[in-house]
Amino acid sequence: MINTDKNSILKKVKLAALPLVLVPGLTLAAGTYDRARVVSAQPVYETVSYEVPVQECRSEQVAYRHAPEHRASATGPILGAIIGGALGNAVGHKKRNKQVGTVVGAVLGGSIGADIARQNRSYRGAPVQYRTEQVCETVSEYRSEQQLTGYDVRYRYAGQTYQTRMPRDPGDSIRVRVHVSPAG
Numbered sequence: 361m362i363n364t365d366k367n368s369i370l371k372k373v374k375l376a377a378l379p380l381v382l383v384p385g386l387t388l389a390a391g392t393y394d395r396a397r398v399v400s401a402q403p404v405y406e407t408v409s410y411e412v413p414v415q416e417c418r419s420e421q422v423a424y425r426h427a428p429e430h431r432a433s434a435t436g437p438i439l440g441a442i443i444g445g446a447l448g449n450a451v452g453h454k455k456r457n458k459q460v461g462t463v464v465g466a467v468l469g470g471s472i473g474a475d476i477a478r479q480n481r482s483y484r485g486a487p488v489q490y491r492t493e494q495v496c497e498t499v500s501e502y503r504s505e506q507q508l509t510g511y512d513v514r515y516r517y518a519g520q521t522y523q524t525r526m527p528r529d530p531g532d533s534i535r536v537r538v539h540v541s542p543a544g
Contacts, residue, residue, distance in 0.1 A: 391537040391538055391539045391540070392537070392538050392540075393535055393536065393537055393538065394517070394535075394536055394538050395533045395534070395535060395536070396515040396516060396517035396522075396533060396534055396535075396536045397515060397516050397517075397532070397533055398513060398514070398515050398530055398531065398532055398533055398534055399514040399515055399516055399521065400513070400514045401511045401512070401513045401514075401526075401529050401530060402511060402512045402513075403508055403510075403511055403529075404508070404509050404510050404511060404512055404525065405506040405507065405508055405509065406506070406507055406509045407504050407505070407506055407507075408504065408505055408506075408507050409502060409503070409504045410502070410503060410504075411500050411501070411502055411503075412500070412501050412502075412503055413498050413499075413500060413501075414498070414499055414500070414501045415496055415497070415498050415499075416496065416497060416498075416499050417494050417495065417496040418494070418495055418496075419492050419493070419494055419495075420492070420493055420494075420495050421490045421491075421492060422490065422491055422492075422493045423488050423489070423490055424488075424489055424490075424491065425487070425488055425489070438470070438473070442466075442469070443469050443473075446462075446465070510525050510526060510527050510528075511525065511526050511527075511528065511529050511530070512524075512525055513525070513526050513530055513534065515530075515533075515534055515536075517536055
C-alpha cells in the first residue's frame, strides 16, 4: 500500500509541475523582440488613374440676320383701306349695303395693308451677318499619377538577409520577433 500511495503522490507532483514546465516553453514559442539592421528600403509606386471634369471653351462663328431699320409708315394701311373701301362700295347694291360694304372693306383692307407692310420689314430681306460667340462644354479628362504604396525593405538579422514590404520607410533598423523552439 505504501507503493500505491507513493505512485499516487508522484503522479500528483508531476501533474502539478507540468504547468511550470510548459509555461517557459510557451513564453519562448511566443517569441521575444530584437532589432535588425536595414540594408535597403526601396519605395514602391503604383500608377493610379482618375477622371477630372474639365470645361473646354472655343469661339464659333454664328450667322444671324438683323432686320434693317425702317420707320413705320402708314402708307400700307391707308392704301389698303382705300382699296378695301372701294371694293366694298362696289359690291353693295343698295345705299345702306354700300355704306356697310365700304366700312367693312376699309377695315379689312387696312388690316391687309398693315400685314403687308410688316412683312416687308421682316428679316427675310436682311443680309446675313456673323458674330463670334464663345461655346463651352464640360468634358472628362483622364489623368494618371504615381502614388507611393509602401517600401520593399531588406534587413539582416543573425547573419541572414530577409525581405518584407512595409507601409513606411523604417529608417536604419526594424523591430523583429524572434521565435525560439526546441530543436529536438
